[in-house]
Amino acid sequence: MKKLSILSRLFVCAGLAFAGFTAQADEVKGNSAAGNGKVWLCVGCHSIPDYRADYPLTYRVPMLGGQNAAYIASALAAYKKGERKHPTMRFIAASLSDQDMADIGEYYAAQTASSPNNQLK
Structure with missing residues (x-):
C-alpha cells in the first residue's frame, strides 16, 4: 500500500x-513586430558580417537572422542571470523583460542573415 x-x-x-x-x-508569446522596435541596440554588433568584439576577450559576434526564437530568448535570459559571461551582453540583457526577450527572438527568427535589418549595407 x-x-x-x-x-x-x-x-x-x-x-x-x-x-x-x-x-x-x-x-x-513573442511578437516579431514588437521586436522590431527593440533590436536597435542589437544591430550595432549583430548586423556586421564577421564582426569581432574585443572586450574582455575577442569574441566572434554571430549574425542572428534566422536563429530559433526560443534559443535567442533563452540565451538572453542566461546572460541576464549571469550564466553566460560576456559583460556587454549581460549588461544589455539585464535591462530586458521576458517579453522583450521573446519579442527579440521572434523578430530575429523571422529574418535571414541577409535581411535588411540584420545586415548593414
Missing part, C-alpha cells in the same frame, strides 16, 4: 511540474 502512495505522489508532483511548465511557456 505504501508503494502505491509513493507512486501516486510522484504522479501528482510530475503533473504539477508539467502544468507549471506549460503555464509558464504560455505566459510569454
Whole structure:
C-alpha cells in the first residue's frame, strides 16, 4: 500500500511540474513586430558580417537572422542571470523583460542573415 502512495505522489508532483511548465511557456508569446522596435541596440554588433568584439576577450559576434526564437530568448535570459559571461551582453540583457526577450527572438527568427535589418549595407 505504501508503494502505491509513493507512486501516486510522484504522479501528482510530475503533473504539477508539467502544468507549471506549460503555464509558464504560455505566459510569454513573442511578437516579431514588437521586436522590431527593440533590436536597435542589437544591430550595432549583430548586423556586421564577421564582426569581432574585443572586450574582455575577442569574441566572434554571430549574425542572428534566422536563429530559433526560443534559443535567442533563452540565451538572453542566461546572460541576464549571469550564466553566460560576456559583460556587454549581460549588461544589455539585464535591462530586458521576458517579453522583450521573446519579442527579440521572434523578430530575429523571422529574418535571414541577409535581411535588411540584420545586415548593414
